[in-house]
Every structure is written in C-alpha cells, then in structure tokens.
Amino acid sequence: MKYGIRQYIFVIRELTAREIKRKYARSVLGIVWSVLNPLLFMIVIGIVFSGYSLYPEKYPVYFITGRTLWILFSTATMTSLTAFEDNKSLFIKAKVKRETFILSRNYTALVNLWFSCIALLIVYICVGVKINWTIIIIIIDVFLELLFSIGISFILATSYVFYKDIKNIWNHLIFIIAHMVAVFVPIERYPKNLHQITQMNPLYIYPNIARQCVLYGTFNKKELFIAIIWAVVTFILGIIYFKIRENEIVKKI
Amino acid sequence: MGKRVNVIEQYIFAIRQINYKEYKNQTNEMNLGWLWDYLNPLIYMIIMSTYYQNIIVKKIENFPVFVFIGITIFNYYQSATNGAMRSIVSNKQLLIKSQMPVEIYIYQKIIMAARTMFFSFVMLIPIIMFFKIRLTWRVVQIIPIFLLTTIIIIGISKILAVLYVYFEDIGYLYSVFMTLMVFVSCVFVPLEKVPDNIRTLFQYNPIYISISMVRDCLMYGTVSHISYWVKITSWAVLLLLVGNKFFKVNKNKFVNLI
Structure with a gap:
C-alpha cells in the first residue's frame, strides 16, 4: 500500500515537471515569469484601480493577494480541462491511475503559486505588512481552494x-x-443587491480569507466554515462524477 | 497588370483556405460553435455593465452599449495582434514549402479577427434597437475608423511577429501588456473617472482612440473631435511605416532562422 502511494506521488511529480518544462520551453526567462507576472499586474492595476478602493494605500496588497489565489483556481481548472485529451496515449496504455492527470495539473498550478509567493513576499516586505500567526490560516485556505479546484477540474x-x-x-x-x-474592485463598490450573492461565492471567499489575514491579521470563522463546506462538497462531487463516467470516458477516448 | 491581379487572386484564395481550415478546426468539435461568435460579446456586456455600474459617478446613458463597443473593439485588437504574432512560427511548415510572401500569414490572422468583430457588430443591431438609440448618417464614419484601426493593427502585428521569431518571451510580455491595456483603454470605465495625472496617457493610446471614436459615431451620433482624427491617422501612418520597414529589414534573417 505504502509503495503504491509513493509511486503515485512520483508520477504526479514527473508529470508536473514535464508540464512546467513544456510551458516555458522556448522562453528565456522561464519560470521567472511566475514571479514577474503578479508584480507587473500589481503595478499597473494599482495605478488604475487604487482610486476606486476605500483604502488606496492598502490596494496593492489587496490586489496581489487576491489575484494570486484567483490565478491558482483559474489556471488549475483551465489546464485540467484538457487533461484527459492531452494524455490520451498514456491514458490508455499506462497503468497509472487516471486521477493522476488531473492532480498533476492542479499541482502544477500550486507550484506556480509557490513561485508567485516570492513576489508576494517582496511586496509585503516593501509595504511593511506585519506577518503574524494568521499565516497558518492562509496555508489552510490555499489547501481548501486547491481541493475546490480539484473538484471542479474533475467535473x-x-x-x-x-x-x-x-x-x-x-x-x-x-x-x-x-x-x-472582487479581484479588481473591492466588494464595497459593487451594487448592493449583488453583495449577498458574492459573499456566498467560494471564489470570492478563498481570496478574501487570505486578504483578511494579510491586511488585518484576522479571519472570519463563518467564512472559513463556508469555505470548508464548499471545498469538501465540490471535491466529493467531482470524484463521484468522474467515477460514474470513468468507463464511458475510456470508451470514448 | 493582368498578371498582378492574378497573383493577388491567388493570395486571396490562399488566405481563404487557411481561414476555412482554422475555422473548421475551431468549431467542428463543437455543437454550437458558430453561436458563440454572437453570444460572447453579449454575455460580457451584461456582466460588465451590472458589476461596474457603481464605480461610475456620472451616469452614462446606455452603459451596456458603452461596454459592448469597448469590448468588441478591444477584442479585435487583442485577437488580431496575438494571432498575427504567432502566425509565422505556427505556419512554419507552409512557410518553407510554399512560395507565398510571409506577410500573407499575418494578414490572414487579422482577417480572421476582423470577421469575429463583424459578427459582434451584427449582434449590436438588436441591442441598439433595444436601447432605442437613434442612428444618424454619421455612422458612416465607422468605415474610415475601421480602416485606420486595421492599419494600426497591421503595423503592430508585423513588429510583433518579427520579434516573436527571435524570442518567444515576447508572447508572455505581450499578454501581460494587453491585459493591462484593458484598464488603460476605458473598455468599461469612462475617462472621467481616471486619475488626472495619467489621463493624458490614455488619450494617446490608439486602442482608446479607436474605442471612443466608435462610441462617438454609434452612440452619440457626433463627429469625433479633430484631434482624435489627427492622432489615429498619425498612429496609423507611423506604425505602418515602422512596421513595414522593420519587417523588410529582418525578413531574410528570420526566414533563415526558421
């Protein structure tokens, strides 16, 4: 059993390495882009949008934190979408578990997030954000979001x-x-009738938890609770949906 | 003379073939592929105009139409230049085998994007009727605006396509740049809300100029201010000259490189 899991992780890591190499195959700067991207975005969006925020001086941190978490979800799901199709030959021939392809794409997104954290750290240090124990909450938060992304990816x-x-x-x-x-514009700026819906939206909640932790060093228990429910439910639904249709997929491919 | 016409006809034929192939590739796997060309801008319009209505202090009449035009023109810029940038590298095989001039591949991508934009503008007709905007004869302006915009795009595309052959990083850089341009071109935020110190920057941005000129003639039925015409024409001439020159100088080099 233990051997099985090890092998499983090995395959995921190999696939991820391949993915990253392929993505930056012909690029000179390569993975450095993962660090540069958020910084570039923060600078320009900061210039344009900080005027809309209620606390302009906090806007750069607000934006870069929210965006980093948002990008995790968007790249994870967008790349996973074609995971089965892209790995067609492996899918049929190799004896790897079929979930691996999805997991490796999600893991790639996580690795990217890891690199973006360098950018985050640079910004936090420059702006002078005090980092306290709530950083643990962020780690949990990222983990929950990853779970949520995996669920959506399977579907x-x-x-x-x-x-x-x-x-x-x-x-x-x-x-x-x-x-x-509310990645670009803070939620206070949205029309009143949209607040309720947005606050229930998992994709608003995950970045928001992280922002709260970084900006104010606090977190909302209720929000965290909703986040956990979303993550677990979506994850389970994703797996179930995949399991039901697994045989059909094999036939179709 | 007759021979020349014949050659051009051949080029048009080639462009149409590549277009057809690409379009088929894009849509043959989809059930509702064609419908998307029409639906996309509509969905964008609805979402953007609901979510961003609050950040506008001064009320804009027909805000959805405002957003729609912004998105459509911006998409034209983005998809045309992005496609053209990669066109040479992605058509490597054809480029080596056939004897067509290299420019053809760039023009083909731009025509593709223009086609999508045309679909979007068809969608605009019912929207305009829905909002009861009265069109005047000044709508005719859209033809020169469109032509000038296309010339600008050709210029940018040529420069980008050459650069892309040398270093592919330009692709990342450009995608970041274009995402930023969404916010610097007043796609869904009016100019009045932009901080004063960067407003001048906006006004020299060709994408912003195109968008606001189309808005002038379609939504307000006015003739755009003369300075806009001057700016867009000078951008077009400048980019066309620079683009052509740059392309010619580097042509042999990068053909060899490929």
Whole structure:
C-alpha cells in the first residue's frame, strides 16, 4: 500500500515537471515569469484601480493577494480541462491511475503559486505588512481552494471528453468570473443587491480569507466554515462524477 | 497588370483556405460553435455593465452599449495582434514549402479577427434597437475608423511577429501588456473617472482612440473631435511605416532562422 502511494506521488511529480518544462520551453526567462507576472499586474492595476478602493494605500496588497489565489483556481481548472485529451496515449496504455492527470495539473498550478509567493513576499516586505500567526490560516485556505479546484477540474475534464464546447465556454467564464469576485474592485463598490450573492461565492471567499489575514491579521470563522463546506462538497462531487463516467470516458477516448 | 491581379487572386484564395481550415478546426468539435461568435460579446456586456455600474459617478446613458463597443473593439485588437504574432512560427511548415510572401500569414490572422468583430457588430443591431438609440448618417464614419484601426493593427502585428521569431518571451510580455491595456483603454470605465495625472496617457493610446471614436459615431451620433482624427491617422501612418520597414529589414534573417 505504502509503495503504491509513493509511486503515485512520483508520477504526479514527473508529470508536473514535464508540464512546467513544456510551458516555458522556448522562453528565456522561464519560470521567472511566475514571479514577474503578479508584480507587473500589481503595478499597473494599482495605478488604475487604487482610486476606486476605500483604502488606496492598502490596494496593492489587496490586489496581489487576491489575484494570486484567483490565478491558482483559474489556471488549475483551465489546464485540467484538457487533461484527459492531452494524455490520451498514456491514458490508455499506462497503468497509472487516471486521477493522476488531473492532480498533476492542479499541482502544477500550486507550484506556480509557490513561485508567485516570492513576489508576494517582496511586496509585503516593501509595504511593511506585519506577518503574524494568521499565516497558518492562509496555508489552510490555499489547501481548501486547491481541493475546490480539484473538484471542479474533475467535473470539467470529464465533461470535456463528451462536449467540446466546454473549453470555449470555460475560457470566457473564467474571464467573466474574475470580474464577479472582487479581484479588481473591492466588494464595497459593487451594487448592493449583488453583495449577498458574492459573499456566498467560494471564489470570492478563498481570496478574501487570505486578504483578511494579510491586511488585518484576522479571519472570519463563518467564512472559513463556508469555505470548508464548499471545498469538501465540490471535491466529493467531482470524484463521484468522474467515477460514474470513468468507463464511458475510456470508451470514448 | 493582368498578371498582378492574378497573383493577388491567388493570395486571396490562399488566405481563404487557411481561414476555412482554422475555422473548421475551431468549431467542428463543437455543437454550437458558430453561436458563440454572437453570444460572447453579449454575455460580457451584461456582466460588465451590472458589476461596474457603481464605480461610475456620472451616469452614462446606455452603459451596456458603452461596454459592448469597448469590448468588441478591444477584442479585435487583442485577437488580431496575438494571432498575427504567432502566425509565422505556427505556419512554419507552409512557410518553407510554399512560395507565398510571409506577410500573407499575418494578414490572414487579422482577417480572421476582423470577421469575429463583424459578427459582434451584427449582434449590436438588436441591442441598439433595444436601447432605442437613434442612428444618424454619421455612422458612416465607422468605415474610415475601421480602416485606420486595421492599419494600426497591421503595423503592430508585423513588429510583433518579427520579434516573436527571435524570442518567444515576447508572447508572455505581450499578454501581460494587453491585459493591462484593458484598464488603460476605458473598455468599461469612462475617462472621467481616471486619475488626472495619467489621463493624458490614455488619450494617446490608439486602442482608446479607436474605442471612443466608435462610441462617438454609434452612440452619440457626433463627429469625433479633430484631434482624435489627427492622432489615429498619425498612429496609423507611423506604425505602418515602422512596421513595414522593420519587417523588410529582418525578413531574410528570420526566414533563415526558421
């Protein structure tokens, strides 16, 4: 049993390494982009949007923290979408567990987040954010979000095998959702009737928990509770959906 | 003369073939592929205009239309330049085998993007009727605006396509740059809300100029201010010259590189 899990992790890591190498194959700066990207975004979006925030001086930290967590979800789901199709040959021939492909894509997104954390640290130090014990909450938060992403990824990747439209739809949805979860503009700026819906939205909650921890060193127990429920429920649903249709996928591919 | 026409006809044929192939690739796996061309801008319009209505202090009439035009024009810029940037590298095989001029691949991508934009503008007709915007004869302005915009895009595309052959990092850089441009082009935030010190920067941005000129002629039925016309024309001329020059100088080099 123990051997099985080890092998499993090994495969995930190999797949992830391949993924990252492929992504930056012809690029000179390579993985440095994962650090540079958030910084570049923060600077320009900060100039344009800090005027809308109620606390302009906190806006850079607000934005970069929220965005980093948002990107974890968006890249994880977007890349997982085609996970089964891309690995067609491995999928049929190799004796690896089929979940591995999804997990490796999600893990890749996590590795990317890890690199972005360098950018985060730079910003925190420059702005002078006091880092206290709530940093643990962020780690839990990232873990929950990852669980949530994995659940969604399973659903998406399974559906993608049958309906190719999903890819196009999801690309556009991601772009739209980014504007619906207060990544750019703080929630106070949204129309009143949208507050309630946004506050229940898991994709608003995960970045928000992290922001609260960093900016104020506090967290909301109720919010954390909702976050856990979303993560667990989505994860289980994703796995169940995948298991039900696993045989169909194999046939179709 | 006759021979020349013949050659051009051949090029058009080639472009249409590549277009067709690409479009098929894009949509053949989808059941509702074609519908997306129409639906996308509509969905964007609805979401953006509901979520961002609060940050606008001064009320804008027909805000959804305002957003719609912004998104459509911006998408044209983005998809055309992005596609054209990668066109040379991705058509490597064809480029080596066939004898067509290299520019063809760039133009093909731009035509593809223009086509998508055309679909979006078809969608705009019912929206305009819904909001009861009265169109005047000044709508005709859209033709020169569109032409100038396309010339600007051709210029940018040529420069980018050459750079992309040398270093692919430009792809990342450009995608970051374009995402930022969304916010610097007043796609869904009016100019009045932008901080004073960077407002001038906006006004020299070709994407912003195109967007606001289209808004002028479609939404308000006015002729854009003369300075806008001057700016957009000078951008077009400048970029066309620089783009062509840059492309010619480097042409042999990068063909060899590939």
